[in-house]
Amino acid sequence: MDENYEPKQIGGDESRGKDKKKKKSFDYEKEIGRLQVELAYLQAWVKKAGARIVIVFEGRDAAGKGGMIKRITEKVSPRVFRVVALPAPTEREKSQIYMQRYIAHLPAAGEVVIFDRSWYNRAGVDRVMGFCSDKKAQRFLELAPRFEAAIVESGVILLKYFLTVSEEEQERRFRRRIDDPVRQWKLSPMDVESYQRWWDYTRAYDEMLRMTDTNHAPWWIVPSDDKKRARINCISHILQSIPYERVKFDEPDLGKRQKRPSGFMEDRSIRHVVPDTTP
16 A cells, blocks of 8 residues: 555544534334344345345444344344354465355345455455455455456345444443453454554555445445444445335144143153252
């Protein structure tokens, strides 16, 4: 990248907008529940229509990608909504074409694949941490729009979301992870690096967004200092971006339960029953 490049802060004042007036409160639980019902309707349509959908989530560490994905998937079938969060590549995968291991996870008919980080690792963490050369990162940025064009031209609906968070809010969330035993597993060495190298990541993300924002696969920025509002806004946008229809539910006839067989004897053998520890 150009050494004279002046990075624009991803997640700073510009991304949050100039209007800092207090926003109206809303009933989060009610609204997220309503959207999850719509996601169930979307699921039924995806299965019936044989649709193929890819949703990419990228963004700052601690911006709330995990919580966003959890709210999307917690009320739907994991056989339809499939989350892909790939670990570091194996030695064999390192020898493959870069996109190869991601292509293997693209959806078949009737599937929604959610990438919790994606092929854009190459433009972010791989580039900043030196896991790939700058030349390879630049080549990726040139090829990614063509790769995504091929995906879209095949009939796949592709949505890309970048979650932003301010420096102050990211630090608050990291410190909360340090102090909370049930959150400590979330704080990885890569998170610490991302905290220390905020502006290196800013520079990389600015270029990534600029070079891979296209008409066929635009980036949608999700300001996420307010996690609840970010979830409502992003899930609403997903639903508005997919031309689904409500599919009539064919209510099954349960019929009658069979009668207890005459002469049936209860099994009296010893069973290990979990003890009741509730107060």
